[in-house]
Amino acid sequence: MREKTPKGQGSRSKLRDYLNENVGIVVDSNTLRDVAGVSEWGRRVRELRNEEGMNIVTHNDRSTLKPGEYMLVDLKPIPAFARGISKETRAFVLDRNGFTCQMCGAVAGEPHPYDANRKTRLHIGHTIDKSMGGTDDSRNLRAICSVCNEGASNLTLNRPDAMKLLMQIRRAPSIDQLEVLKWLITKFPIQAKDLSK
Structure with missing residues (x-):
């Protein structure tokens, strides 16, 4: 009898294999979504970068990349970060932020304003990413919805001039x-x- 893989692990493995086969090649978010086969592909990419140390860059890291583009620079691992946010800290941050996405204002459980086909699901995100020296302290954490967390906010939200x-x-x-x-x-x-x- 075949063992079930934990939820998310299958998509993470697929993304890891795909990126390893395409080192140095720019890939877009639609391709990664198709490879992962799940809506939370963005979270899996962040796990590969932050927890496994894969050197995946985006437009936030390189001016040559456009929003929604990703690239595995090389196979040399970078320092990885383990998950360190306690349940208590998560609960505190969600409560402090009124169970509302701090990027787009979507409220947990309600239809998402940019994707009405799914209800808003909140995650905890870092204001300053751990790879840039940010910490798991509650002052550096905020509630963020899955749409913004996946990077769709780059396409849907108004950017400041x-x-x-x-x-x-x-x-x-x-x-x-x-x-x-x-x-x-x-x-x-x-x-x-x-x-x-």
């Missing part, structure tokens, strides 16, 4: 402005070198 972003950065303390500068230099190394000439 340059003026609004600049206003926010100008209002921030100097230490935060420096963090933004470091992030921009990391994301746009070629453009940063051109500006320094």
